Amino acid sequence: MTKVSMTIDGVRYDDEVEPRMLLVHYLRDVAGRTGTPIGCDTSNCGACTVLLNGLSAKSCSVLAVQADDAEITTIQGMANGEWHPLQQAFHEEHALQCGYCTPGMIMAAADLLRDNPDPTEQEVREGLEGNLCRCTGYQNIVRAVMRAAGASQGAAS
Amino acid sequence: MTVTTEIGKPRARKEDARLVTGQTNWTDNIVLPGMVHVAYLRSPMAHARITSVDVSAARGTSGVIAAFSGADFAAEQGSLPCAWPVTPDIVIPAHPPMATDEVRYVGEIVACVVARDRYAAADALELIDVEYEPLPAVLDMEAALAEGSPKVHEAGNKSFVWPFAQGDVDAAFRDAPVVIERTYRQQRLIPCAMEPRATVAAMVGDEITLWTATQIPHVLRFLIAAVLGIPEQNIRVIAPDVGGGFGSKLQVTAEEFLAVLLARKLGRPVKWTESRSEGNLAVHHGRDQLQRIKVAADRDGRLRGLSVDLLADMGAYLMLVTPGVPLLGAFMYPAIYKMDAYSFKCTGVFTTKMPTDAYRGAGRPEATYAIEHVMDDLAAELGMDPLELRKRNWITHEEFPFTSIAGLTYDSGNYEAATAKAVELFGYDDLRKEQAARRESGDPIQLGIGISTFTEMCGLAPSRVLGSLAYGAGGWEHAAVRMLPTGKVEVVTGSSAHGQGHETAWSQIVADRLGVPFEDIRVLHGDTLVSPKGMDTYGSRSLTVGGIAVVGACDKVIEKAKTIAAGLLEVSSDDLEWTPGRWSVRGDPEQGRSIAEISLATFAAHNLPDGVEPSLDSESTYDPNNFSFPHGTHLCAVEVDTETGQVKIRSYVAVDDVGVVVNPVIVEGQVHGGLAQGIAQALYEEAAYDADGNLLTTTLADYLIPSAADLPTFVTERTETPSTTNPLGVKGVGEAGTIASTPAVVDAVIDALRPLGVTDVQMPCTAERVWRAINEAKGDAR
Numbered sequence: 027m028t029k030v031s032m033t034i035d036g037v038r039y040d041d042e043v044e045p046r047m048l049l050v051h052y053l054r055d056v057a058g059r060t061g062t063p064i065g066c067d068t069s070n071c072g073a074c075t076v077l078l079n080g081l082s083a084k085s086c087s088v089l090a091v092q093a094d095d096a097e098i099t100t101i102q103g104m105a106n107g108e109w110h111p112l113q114q115a116f117h118e119e120h121a122l123q124c125g126y127c128t129p130g131m132i133m134a135a136a137d138l139l140r141d142n143p144d145p146t147e148q149e150v151r152e153g154l155e156g157n158l159c160r161c162t163g164y165q166n167i168v169r170a171v172m173r174a175a176g177a178s179q180g181a182a183s
Numbered sequence: 184m185t186v187t188t189e190i191g192k193p194r195a196r197k198e199d200a201r202l203v204t205g206q207t208n209w210t211d212n213i214v215l216p217g218m219v220h221v222a223y224l225r226s227p228m229a230h231a232r233i234t235s236v237d238v239s240a241a242r243g244t245s246g247v248i249a250a251f252s253g254a255d256f257a258a259e260q261g262s263l264p265c266a267w268p269v270t271p272d273i274v275i276p277a278h279p280p281m282a283t284d285e286v287r288y289v290g291e292i293v294a295c296v297v298a299r300d301r302y303a304a305a306d307a308l309e310l311i312d313v314e315y316e317p318l319p320a321v322l323d324m325e326a327a328l329a330e331g332s333p334k335v336h337e338a339g340n341k342s343f344v345w346p347f348a349q350g351d352v353d354a355a356f357r358d359a360p361v362v363i364e365r366t367y368r369q370q371r372l373i374p375c376a377m378e379p380r381a382t383v384a385a386m387v388g389d390e391i392t393l394w395t396a397t398q399i400p401h402v403l404r405f406l407i408a409a410v411l412g413i414p415e416q417n418i419r420v421i422a423p424d425v426g427g428g429f430g431s432k433l434q435v436t437a438e439e440f441l442a443v444l445l446a447r448k449l450g451r452p453v454k455w456t457e458s459r460s461e462g463n464l465a466v467h468h469g470r471d472q473l474q475r476i477k478v479a480a481d482r483d484g485r486l487r488g489l490s491v492d493l494l495a496d497m498g499a500y501l502m503l504v505t506p507g508v509p510l511l512g513a514f515m516y517p518a519i520y521k522m523d524a525y526s527f528k529c530t531g532v533f534t535t536k537m538p539t540d541a542y543r544g545a546g547r548p549e550a551t552y553a554i555e556h557v558m559d560d561l562a563a564e565l566g567m568d569p570l571e572l573r574k575r576n577w578i579t580h581e582e583f584p585f586t587s588i589a590g591l592t593y594d595s596g597n598y599e600a601a602t603a604k605a606v607e608l609f610g611y612d613d614l615r616k617e618q619a620a621r622r623e624s625g626d627p628i629q630l631g632i633g634i635s636t637f638t639e640m641c642g643l644a645p646s647r648v649l650g651s652l653a654y655g656a657g658g659w660e661h662a663a664v665r666m667l668p669t670g671k672v673e674v675v676t677g678s679s680a681h682g683q684g685h686e687t688a689w690s691q692i693v694a695d696r697l698g699v700p701f702e703d704i705r706v707l708h709g710d711t712l713v714s715p716k717g718m719d720t721y722g723s724r725s726l727t728v729g730g731i732a733v734v735g736a737c738d739k740v741i742e743k744a745k746t747i748a749a750g751l752l753e754v755s756s757d758d759l760e761w762t763p764g765r766w767s768v769r770g771d772p773e774q775g776r777s778i779a780e781i782s783l784a785t786f787a788a789h790n791l792p793d794g795v796e797p798s799l800d801s802e803s804t805y806d807p808n809n810f811s812f813p814h815g816t817h818l819c820a821v822e823v824d825t826e827t828g829q830v831k832i833r834s835y836v837a838v839d840d841v842g843v844v845v846n847p848v849i850v851e852g853q854v855h856g857g858l859a860q861g862i863a864q865a866l867y868e869e870a871a872y873d874a875d876g877n878l879l880t881t882t883l884a885d886y887l888i889p890s891a892a893d894l895p896t897f898v899t900e901r902t903e904t905p906s907t908t909n910p911l912g913v914k915g916v917g918e919a920g921t922i923a924s925t926p927a928v929v930d931a932v933i934d935a936l937r938p939l940g941v942t943d944v945q946m947p948c949t950a951e952r953v954w955r956a957i958n959e960a961k962g963d964a965r
Contacts, residue, residue, distance in 0.1 A: 061205020066459035070883035101205035124682030125202030126426030163855030
């Protein structure tokens with residue numbers, strides 16, 4: 027067993043884990059942060075995407091021990107009194123149906139907008155290529171990310 | 184009755200609040216005290232006799248509670264049910280949840296481990312020793328039916344033959360000026376709902392509770408009782424948040440039966456969550472048919488007859504509705520076209536592959552693909568514009584209601600209106616001009632146009648029709664409406680949502696009907712204790728059947744409220760009139776009681792009329808008297824790079840007529856998602872097996888679900904021809920996009936390449952396949 031410490035959505039966790047434990051299993055089964063789901067086992071679907079020290083990471087492809095000392099933000103840490111603009115935009119643009127891909131999609135979109143605050147539609151499509159959705163055909167997801175970008179831009183200017 | 188503005192309002196969804204914040208309740212999130220984890224060992228052989236299974240080494244491992252082989256369940260596990268014995272002489276082989284003596288597909292369960300955590304369970308699987316004696320794999324349907332083929336089952340490889348004929352088919356083909364015959368292959372698909380399956384079972388005393396990622400909690404409860412012999416009243420099935428289904432969770436699975444049996448055997452709650460690779464192997468697959476289609480026509484394009492000879496790959500066993508899927512297609516081949524005669528024959532074939540079953544559209548996308556594709560082939564044969572050919576044969580809007588040659592009575596539709604709108608949005612004539620110019624100039628990028636003027640049968644289904652087709656259950660749906668003392672409303676529905684947005688749409692229906700605020704309504708579903716009756720969600724049936732049950736329950740509440748209001752107002756109920764939300768005295772609207780006031784008065788029950796029960800609650804069960812028939816016209820333009828075979832969708836216009844729309848935002852979302860899945864079949868997805876019967880596409884790295892970067896922005900519009908067979912005028916939308924889009928895309932690809940001599944491309948139309956088709960047409964096959 028190996029000691030790990032990390033901050034998840036603002037709360038500090040210290041645990042002993044098997045070195046092979048995936049970060050996503052640590053989040054879900056040890057820390058009880060079940061808002062982050064698992065959709066595949068080959069890091070293709072992106073459902074488990076979280077922010078690891080501010081950058082998006084597929085938490086099925088990271089070992090818990092690799093996240094030692096890290097700051098993790100999951101979908102459950104996005105709202106701060108009120109919904110994050112991406113959460114609001116996903117709701118308003120009907121960018122989710124079953125909602126299983128939504129946490130990963132929002133976290134990936136957050137990193138995309140950090141990197142490129144004013145993306146074109148094509149840049150959003152390409153930027154979210156690592157996150158799969160089976161329900162929406164992506165059109166409203168793209169629209170929601172563009173809307174959230176516009177909202178943040180509006181707030182900044 | 185006055186209609187409020189709720190029907191047709193683009194409401195954002197109630198469901199979203201928990202889904203966008205991660206406060207979800209997926210089955211895999213469930214943790215119970217003392218819960219243990221199950222892992223399954225699956226056959227690596229497509230076909231083999233099991234000569235021994237030794238689980239003893241697994242049993243001794245740290246953290247392992249138990250390990251079992253099929254022999255341990257032989258006395259109690261029964262056979263997984265097939266609810267649709269389509270013919271009296273159908274062969275339905277025994278299908279034990281855990282194999283006992285023979286395995287017939289890669290992925291079939293042969294043993295299991297129960298351990299303290301999922302890692303320990305997975306580790307211990309490696310210690311199980313299974314000895315197999317290989318038997319020949321049977322993979323190709325035509326070979327399986329040939330004399331001397333190795334047998335999948337003792338009884339042979341043919342499960343059933345289901346024939347259907349209407350009109351004089353021989354006469355229609357005899358002396359027909361034009362007859363064309365084609366063979367199309369519907370490749371095998373993997374549904375790939377984003378949430379992998381998961382099941383938790385717990386037994387307390389005699390009572391078993393099963394949480395499971397299912398579309399069908401009610402059907403599952405009944406079948407656990409009927410097959411495993413557990414008293415039905417002791418079974419509770421809960422479908423928590425369910426992450427998509429598309430038919431894949433319309434199933435009674437081995438893992439669900441085994442979870443029940445393990446919870447009972449061990450006296451502990453058990454949990455199983457599949458990995459994606461496990462799911463690709465062992466969630467039922469879709470499609471996989473070989474379609475031989477023959478059409479007879481006059482020189483002017485008028486259709487005379489249609490004949491379809493279908494081979495449908497059942498896989499190794501018949502699951503819940505496996506043999507019924509191609510039959511749903513049987514009624515859809517004639518589509519929107521008039522003709523004199525039609526014959527259909529389906530042969531269900533066993534192979535050593537994962538069983539097939541319902542996948543979005545279930546039989547109808549296959550049929551629609553074949554008829555729309557053959558209409559294009561016929562148009563090419565006649566040298567006619569494919570749109571013109573369709574116009575010459577479709578049912579005109581004056582002709583409704585119209586009984587199709589397959590015997591379905593289409594209640595309403597307007598193919599002209601949908602097509603006219605689509606043609607305009609698409610810029611059909613301009614694109615044809617551009618196509619001609621590119622052909623003229625020999626542009627390496629050729630333009631193709633694909634057309635799909637589809638219809639589908641939805642709203643499954645009138646119970647007596649299902650009975651006549653030998654399906655094992657009815658097609659009704661149940662709802663209850665409960666008025667709470669504060670005037671708020673609880674709605675209970677037998678529909679079981681897994682992404683559709685029932686909580687929102689049903690709230691809109693109730694708000695419209697009862698005149699209460701949308702926010703005051705809560706919709707309860709997906710738990711047999713809360714919603715005890717239901718037929719669940721599949722076949723675009725929720726709104727067209729379940730939604731109508733909600734309407735019925737609301738109307739009963741309004742009637743009850745009338746009697747009580749009359750008592751409160753001391754007037755005759757004949758003197759009252761209803762405006763949504765209120766009964767008042769006719770001619771004196773000031774004199775009245777709101778539904779909330781009536782609810783509170785009913786709760787207090789101080790001065791109800793004699794003989795009136797103190798309850799405003801009601802229940803309603805609705806059995807439709809016909810299917811519904813959404814339709815639409817989809818147009819797709821593709822650019823095909825003739826040097827590389829790369830296909831790019833340039834524009835896609837979908838005009839759908841789904842009748843009256845309760846929530847246009849939800850409808851548009853369903854169309855978008857359906858289009859993505861239909862396009863995926865056309866261009867990207869295929870479940871591939873190697874010559875030994877190993878699935879090659881076990882991961883999402885091999886099985887290509889399209890991403891945002893692979894799909895275009897769709898143009899979606901609607902026409903609205905209300906259904907005349909239900910009080911809301913709704914038709915259903917869950918499958919429309921998937922059914923319509925596959926032929927539109929493939930026909931566009933072929934349309935681009937016809938001048939090069941290409942007449943067909945096998946789906947999915949990957950760059951390699953398109954490139955090969957071009958080169959083969961050039962006589963330069965490599």
